[in-house]
Amino acid sequence: MLFALAALLALLGTVTDPAHARRLHLVAVCDTAVAAVALLYPWRRTVRNAPALIGLAGFVVLGMSTWSFGGVAAGTGPFLVLLYAWAALHFPRWILLAYVLPATLAYLIPLIITGQPPLVLGSAAIIMPVAVTVALLIEAQARHLRDDRERLARIERWRAAMINTLAHDVRSPLSAVQIVLDELREDATGVEALMLDGALRQAARINRLADALLDVQRIDSSGELKLDRQEYPALTLVRDALTYLHPDEEIEVEVGPDLTIEVDKQRFEQILLNLVSNALRYGGPPVVIRISRDGDVDRLEVRDHGPGIPESLRGSLFGQFAVGGPEGVGLGLWIVRQLAVAHGGTAAAEHRDPGVAMIVTFPALPSRLTPP
Known part of the structure; x- marks a missing residue:
């Protein structure tokens, strides 16, 4: 992308400097060639730092660009810094230091050939330390990020x-x-x-x-789970899931005897047990389980009558390890949301007075939807 941009700028330069159009066309061709090699060559099959050779070709083209503009280095300096910044993102610092000599020559030789005064030649004492320093800072930060990754x-x-x-x-x-x-x-x-x-x-x-x-x-x-969704009586699903809990728990079930829902039975039980366990552990009795149908969506609600959700937890309630403590690790609600999403539904918390209601939706399978 950097060399493609340089080629485009060289072509635009022919408009402002038609006297050097042939030279600028040559520079544009060289920039395009370097860009094509950088993009198309199978670098992954070579040694790790082989793409650093692109930088050497880039310095040559930058020198040609300065010469094409008659010794004006106004565009060479920024591209020199950009080329160094690119190298710093991908290569170790010894390559950046090895670039110093070819980069300096690519900057100075066109100025000498075009007979620039010593003051212009002295600009290399500014641009080169700046480019190297910026590159070393970028390389250090990139190295730390790679180590962290x-x-x-x-x-x-x-x-x-x-x-x-x-x-x-x-x-x-x-x-x-x-x-x-x-x-x-x-x-x-x-x-x-x-x-x-x-x-x-x-x-x-x-x-x-x-x-x-x-x-x-x-x-x-x-990022996904495979489900075996089938149609089950909702009340039977709830009663089967509650057999895993102590029979003395204060739980009320409000599910119609004729209501059926299309879910993965094992995953539904996981959702329900996680929500009921959380309601018993963190909320207050009674815990009420409701399942209702809203159009083509079945809605599971597990409500407690406790103190509700602290403000500090509302934004991260369904995250991993969000509500961990002595009695859990904080994965329950995260798993609930993932299982709900796997069904094509949602999981959310709604405020009640008192308590909180956890709402999970289960969209109907396409085979059960009525066509328009």
Whole structure:
């Protein structure tokens, strides 16, 4: 782009300086050639710093430009600084220092050839230190940014490996625990049966948490989740999900017996359990679950009667690790929003007096929409 711009300016220069039109046309052709090589040559197949050779060709063309304008370096200086700035973004500092000699020669030789006075020649003592200093500052900043990016990439790889390892390693011992609990449950009665039922529910919940960790990794890596959406009775979905919670929790369900919704059953349960768990943990009883239909959108509402959302959290409520604390890591609402988006819906918080209502929408599948 830099050399294409230089070629365009050389052509425009023929209008203001027609006496040197042939020279300027030559400069435009050279600039275009360098731009084409820079764009089309397969640099990725060469050694890392091979594109620095473009800079050497650029200095030659800049020298030709000064000569074409009869020794006027008004345009050469800025392009020299820009060329150095480009090099600083991509190459180590030793290349910038190696550029000093060819850049100085490209600046001075045309001035000497055209017989410029010593005062003009002395301008190199200003332009070259400025170009090198600017380039070194840019190179230092670019190097720090590259180092930070590599460090963040290493942290991200470690985090992804940790999540995968944790999620997978939890499943094996958990499966053994569930098998033992199932065997014990077959012969248990009375209080023992209730205790084992509770243990099985919590084991299933741990398994779902492992799935949630894997969901976090899948969403981060691919940006999307594959869903298996089918039509289910809404009331049955809610009742099945609530079996994972303690039966003594103060939860009210307001869902019509004939209402059906089209969702991924497992993901819907994740959404509902995350919202209800948050309402029980941070809000106040009773927790009310409502599902209603608004046109072609099904609307899930989970409302608590607690103190509401602090002002400081409203802007980041659905972000990763936004509401973490002693009882959680702050991924629940982020997962809720990602699962809602995967369904084509939304997740939002609405103020109530008292409390707050978490609203998740589930658009109907295209096959169920009535054509106009």
